[in-house]
Amino acid sequence: MDIKNSVIAIARNAQAASRQLSRVSSTAKNTALLQMAEELLKNADRILAENARDVSLAKKSAALSKAMLERLTLSKKTITGMAQGMREVAALPDPTGKVTSMWRRPNGLLVGRMRIPLGVIGIIYESRPNVTADAAALCLKSGNAVILRGGSEAINSNLAICTILQNVLRKNALPEAAIQVIPITDREAVREMLQLEEYIDLIIPRGGEELIRAVVAESKIPVIKHYKGVCHIFVDAGADMEMAVNICCNAKAQRPGVCNALETLLVHKDIARKFLPLAAAALKKANVILKGCPQTRKLLKNIAAATEEDWYAEYLDLVLAVRIVDGIDEAIAHIEKYGSLHTEAIITKDYAHAQRFLNEVNSSTVLVNASTRFSDGFELGLGAEIGISTTKLHAYGPMGLEELTTAKFIIYGNGQVRT
Amino acid sequence: MDIKNSVIAIARNAQAASRQLSRVSSTAKNTALLQMAEELLKNADRILAENARDVSLAKKSAALSKAMLERLTLSKKTITGMAQGMREVAALPDPTGKVTSMWRRPNGLLVGRMRIPLGVIGIIYESRPNVTADAAALCLKSGNAVILRGGSEAINSNLAICTILQNVLRKNALPEAAIQVIPITDREAVREMLQLEEYIDLIIPRGGEELIRAVVAESKIPVIKHYKGVCHIFVDAGADMEMAVNICCNAKAQRPGVCNALETLLVHKDIARKFLPLAAAALKKANVILKGCPQTRKLLKNIAAATEEDWYAEYLDLVLAVRIVDGIDEAIAHIEKYGSLHTEAIITKDYAHAQRFLNEVNSSTVLVNASTRFSDGFELGLGAEIGISTTKLHAYGPMGLEELTTAKFIIYGNGQVRT
Numbered sequence: 068m069d070i071k072n073s074v075i076a077i078a079r080n081a082q083a084a085s086r087q088l089s090r091v092s093s094t095a096k097n098t099a100l101l102q103m104a105e106e107l108l109k110n111a112d113r114i115l116a117e118n119a120r121d122v123s124l125a126k127k128s129a130a131l132s133k134a135m136l137e138r139l140t141l142s143k144k145t146i147t148g149m150a151q152g153m154r155e156v157a158a159l160p161d162p163t164g165k166v167t168s169m170w171r172r173p174n175g176l177l178v179g180r181m182r183i184p185l186g187v188i189g190i191i192y193e194s195r196p197n198v199t200a201d202a203a204a205l206c207l208k209s210g211n212a213v214i215l216r217g218g219s220e221a222i223n224s225n226l227a228i229c230t231i232l233q234n235v236l237r238k239n240a241l242p243e244a245a246i247q248v249i250p251i252t253d254r255e256a257v258r259e260m261l262q263l264e265e266y267i268d269l270i271i272p273r274g275g276e277e278l279i280r281a282v283v284a285e286s287k288i289p290v291i292k293h294y295k296g297v298c299h300i301f302v303d304a305g306a307d308m309e310m311a312v313n314i315c316c317n318a319k320a321q322r323p324g325v326c327n328a329l330e331t332l333l334v335h336k337d338i339a340r341k342f343l344p345l346a347a348a349a350l351k352k353a354n355v356i357l358k359g360c361p362q363t364r365k366l367l368k369n370i371a372a373a374t375e376e377d378w379y380a381e382y383l384d385l386v387l388a389v390r391i392v393d394g395i396d397e398a399i400a401h402i403e404k405y406g407s408l409h410t411e412a413i414i415t416k417d418y419a420h421a422q423r424f425l426n427e428v429n430s431s432t433v434l435v436n437a438s439t440r441f442s443d444g445f446e447l448g449l450g451a452e453i454g455i456s457t458t459k460l461h462a463y464g465p466m467g468l469e470e471l472t473t474a475k476f477i478i479y480g481n482g483q484v485r486t
Numbered sequence: 487m488d489i490k491n492s493v494i495a496i497a498r499n500a501q502a503a504s505r506q507l508s509r510v511s512s513t514a515k516n517t518a519l520l521q522m523a524e525e526l527l528k529n530a531d532r533i534l535a536e537n538a539r540d541v542s543l544a545k546k547s548a549a550l551s552k553a554m555l556e557r558l559t560l561s562k563k564t565i566t567g568m569a570q571g572m573r574e575v576a577a578l579p580d581p582t583g584k585v586t587s588m589w590r591r592p593n594g595l596l597v598g599r600m601r602i603p604l605g606v607i608g609i610i611y612e613s614r615p616n617v618t619a620d621a622a623a624l625c626l627k628s629g630n631a632v633i634l635r636g637g638s639e640a641i642n643s644n645l646a647i648c649t650i651l652q653n654v655l656r657k658n659a660l661p662e663a664a665i666q667v668i669p670i671t672d673r674e675a676v677r678e679m680l681q682l683e684e685y686i687d688l689i690i691p692r693g694g695e696e697l698i699r700a701v702v703a704e705s706k707i708p709v710i711k712h713y714k715g716v717c718h719i720f721v722d723a724g725a726d727m728e729m730a731v732n733i734c735c736n737a738k739a740q741r742p743g744v745c746n747a748l749e750t751l752l753v754h755k756d757i758a759r760k761f762l763p764l765a766a767a768a769l770k771k772a773n774v775i776l777k778g779c780p781q782t783r784k785l786l787k788n789i790a791a792a793t794e795e796d797w798y799a800e801y802l803d804l805v806l807a808v809r810i811v812d813g814i815d816e817a818i819a820h821i822e823k824y825g826s827l828h829t830e831a832i833i834t835k836d837y838a839h840a841q842r843f844l845n846e847v848n849s850s851t852v853l854v855n856a857s858t859r860f861s862d863g864f865e866l867g868l869g870a871e872i873g874i875s876t877t878k879l880h881a882y883g884p885m886g887l888e889e890l891t892t893a894k895f896i897i898y899g900n901g902q903v904r905t
Contacts, residue, residue: 172865172867283683433897464894475848
């Protein structure tokens with residue numbers, strides 16, 4: 068079979084599986100998830116052996132950066148984490164079947180909205196083989212079939228994990244095609260997959276901006292994604308100085324390589340002279356390199372100048388751009404111009420400013436007096452996270468299980484016709 | 487300016503307008519909507535004159551079908567309808583600013599979700615100039631800027647309506663670019679528009695399947711759409727015969743040219759002998775032509791055979807395909823295979839069958855004992871309708887004002903950092 072027909076066959080089987088899956092009870096899905104956790108642990112050596120093959124091939128070809136090689140490499144600990152993740156998903160409430168509201172029309176029709184699975188979800192990702200297990204768990208729990216398309220560098224690891232999960236599905240009389248890894252490493256397979264709007268309901272790409280832009284450009288299927296996270300903190304005049312320093316350090320340095328890390332710090336001109344030296348000292352301890360606007364550089368000698376590109380930059384590194392602004396209006400205008408609709412925070416004691424920031428900044432997550440690092444499905448209480456969206460359609464911000472469902476209208480009548 | 491740059495300028499202005507608009511009070515938006523209603527009526531002659539130009543050009547070129555010519559033609563009555571629509575939208579509740587839920591995290595963070603406008607909405611439509619006013623009203627009310635791209639055949643009518651609405655915006659110190667009609671009739675303008683994901687948040691195409699497929703294939707921006715409505719009614723064994731006949735006639739014949747009209751009737755084999763002659767007689771009175779499966783043709787002589795294509799057909803006409811099935815399983819399987827995820831109904835007295843149909847059929851609207859014609863934003867109590875979606879992302883089924891918004895996370899903290 069050629070690539071096109073192989074991918075179509077996978078997608079067709081996924082659709083058939085998703086229809087079966089939408090009728091499976093929560094109990095049956097949870098039983099399977101708990102068994103999957105056990106089987107991942109039991110077969111850890113097999114997964115690690117396949118992963119070692121991937122890692123050794125990647126090292127030979129030298130195509131992967133050190134960071135990507137690190138993400139590719141599994142250990143007993145990451146496999147234990149995968150199993151633990153399965154158990155946690157099993158313990159979450161099932162988002163399907165929930166009737167969110169119901170109302171009666173003047174003609175007596177009772178109209179409600181019931182949450183149902185999306186159907187078939189395609190995940191396109193790079194290097195990390197643990198995404199295979201994590202995404203499979205979330206899709207299964209929400210009643211969706213999943214088609215996983217990892218990077219060619221992780222193919223042996225991904226197939227090993229998938230086989231273990233499929234064995235559990237089979238033993239539980241659940242459709243095996245509910246979890247599939249595309250075994251074709253040719254890029255053509257992705258291109259074919261992105262055309263299959265008849266079978267696949269949603270594409271979630273996880274990886275670098277380049278990967279995501281390529282997926283959006285080619286896909287006929289809706290894509291949920293964020294290109295980047297250029298997150299801001301605005302330190303207002305009169306902010307609690309210690310709180311502001313603490314939050315800025317946490318947002319920038321606790322894990323600088325993630326999308327909700329701080330990238331640009333905006334400081335009110337009336338607090339800059341006092342706040343910036345304190346913040347700079349704390350950030351320096353955390354090895355953060357600062358780049359500043361001309362006014363910032365008057366207060367902090369020896370830091371580099373921030374250029375226009377810096378305001379757009381997602382460093383994903385221990386680098387922070389700093390700008391002094393006239394007040395909340397200029398801060399909001401800066402975020403509107405340079406932001407990525409991801410996550411922004413204000414540090415303030417001013418009630419009106421807190422409310423204005425929450426109301427007027429339309430990024431997907433907006434915080435008062437807290438670190439941008441909280442923009443995360445687990446931290447916000449969604450119980451899980453399948454991704455973060457900065458596209459306003461369907462889901463905006465961190466996505467949990469509920470975002471893997473949609474709502475249909477259900478209507479109880481007793482003979483009504485339209486006049 | 488070339489086409490590309492003209493379209494970019496329009497989209498940029500729309501985005502700037504949308505940011506202003508998201509901060510405008512409901513009162514200000516409603517005031518503008520009521521004035522727009524008045525101005526449409528006051529300027530009816532001007533609109534009709536421009537419309538007459540469009541109609542006369544269309545007649546000369548003979549490129550439009552009779553039905554499209556009919557849709558293109560405005561009258562005093564349609565303009566009164568447009569004005570009335572504006573007033574009705576003004577009276578609806580504002581969907582923005584609503585905080586749908588709020589919860590406290592163990593670390594004290596208070597997390598909520600607030601509904602906000604999508605931003606900029608692009609509407610691509612054919613012939614009907616009243617869509618210009620209707621869509622503009624819904625977008626304005628929900629705080630969105632709108633870019634309207636009607637058919638070239640309606641360009642003078644659309645521009646006339648748009649100018650009237652923009653005058654009201656200007657008088658109310660609202661951004662004029664909140665409502666824009668693309669003045670370029672070249673198809674290139676649509677292609678350019680569909681690339682501008684940086685400025686436009688959502689595309690809603692309204693028109694024939696061909697138009698919609700072309701939009702989906704080219705768009706980088708999320709598209710909400712339905713290709714077609716192949717709606718089914720399943721008449722169960724033991725259904726109330728009079729109710730079933732009544733509902734089938736209403737669903738098929740009350741307005742056959744719309745997407746929620748009945749296209750395929752599925753009849754339980756145990757009721758077919760009694761029900762089909764009654765239904766056929768009533769449908770014949772309504773001038774409906776039947777096509778049947780072999781078993782149906784044994785009971786109803788003189789009707790044509792339904793071919794495989796008939797089960798996929800959206801007739802949009804007084805034609806109905808009829809099939810006898812073994813029971814609810816075969817009915818659901820038929821709908822899964824041939825359906826379009828639009829609207830399906832069961833007519834039954836059986837409690838378990840009613841619940842199974844509601845739970846297992848995952849079309850966007852599923853009814854028990856009521857006509858498929860109720861799948862409509864107004865009829866379901868949404869207050870308005872901007873379109874119907876059979877794509878499961880964001881909105882599924884009829885879309886009202888709320889579907890023109892998204893939800894951002896708002897978070898109240900008091901110094902929390904992530905550990």
